[in-house]
Amino acid sequence: MTGSDSRELGAVPDGGRAGHGAEPGELDVDDASSSPVGPLIAGVVMIGFGILMLTQTLAIKGEGFEPEGPRFMPMLATVVWLGLSTVYLVQQLLRMARSRDGLPVQRFAHSGRVVALLVLLVAYAYAIDPVGYIISTAVFFVSAARVLGSGVLARDVTVAVGLSVGVYFVFTRLLGVYLPPGVLPL
Numbered sequence: 001m002t003g004s005d006s007r008e009l010g011a012v013p014d015g016g017r018a019g020h021g022a023e024p025g026e027l028d029v030d031d032a033s034s035s036p037v038g039p040l041i042a043g044v045v046m047i048g049f050g051i052l053m054l055t056q057t058l059a060i061k062g063e064g065f066e067p068e069g070p071r072f073m074p075m076l077a078t079v080v081w082l083g084l085s086t087v088y089l090v091q092q093l094l095r096m097a098r099s100r101d102g103l104p105v106q107r108f109a110h111s112g113r114v115v116a117l118l119v120l121l122v123a124y125a126y127a128i129d130p131v132g133y134i135i136s137t138a139v140f141f142v143s144a145a146r147v148l149g150s151g152v153l154a155r156d157v158t159v160a161v162g163l164s165v166g167v168y169f170v171f172t173r174l175l176g177v178y179l180p181p182g183v184l185p186l
Contacts, residue, residue: 038111039088039092039095040089040092040093040096042088042092042114043085043088043089043092044089045118046081046085046088046089047082047085047086047089049081049085050078050081050082050085051082053074053077053078053081053082054078054082056074057071057074057075057078058071060074113147113148116147117144117147117148120140120143120144120147121140123140124136124137124139124140127139128180128182129180129182130182131182131183132180132181132182132183132184133164133167133168133179133180133181133182134161134164134165134168134181134182134184134186135164135182135183135184136182137160137163137164137167137168138157138160138161138163138164139160140160141156141159141160141163141164142156142157142160145159145160168186172186
């Protein structure tokens with residue numbers, strides 16, 4: 001086996017550590033797994049979420065999809081989401097087909113974080129009306145940062161509160177878009 005053949009199969013070059021000798025776009029040996037089920041499930045869930053977003057976008061009151069209307073940006077975001085989700089799922093299916101030829105498949109090792117973020121997102125959706133945009137968004141940002149591994153709580157809180165308050169005032173005062181004030185007297 002030549003040096004280029006061993007790189008194509010994901011082997012570690014001449015005693016080097018996995019990940020440091022791999023070329024861009026190649027999989028490391030440490031990321032290899034024989035089960036492609038996790039990424040496929042993630043792709044299907046993303047498409048399901050896109051379909052949910054599409055039904056909710058179509059339920060927005062308004063006529064047509066003019067750029068100045070209330071349905072344009074949600075529809076644009078939904079179409080982009082569905083397109084990217086479909087591309088991701090097709091990539092995973094192709095990767096699964098290649099894995100039968102002996103090539104390694106990327107491991108889906110972050111399923112706990114994905115589930116935690118989905119739970120946070122659902123809780124955020126239910127909390128935004130009664131609690132208010134600013135508080136629920138700030139709590140969501142901080143919680144999501146912690147789930148994703150952030151270790152600096154003061155920074156997370158500062159950024160979350162700053163972004164939440166800034167976005168709230170830009171949307172409500174400058175753009176005239178209603179965001180629920182909740183328990184805060186704004």
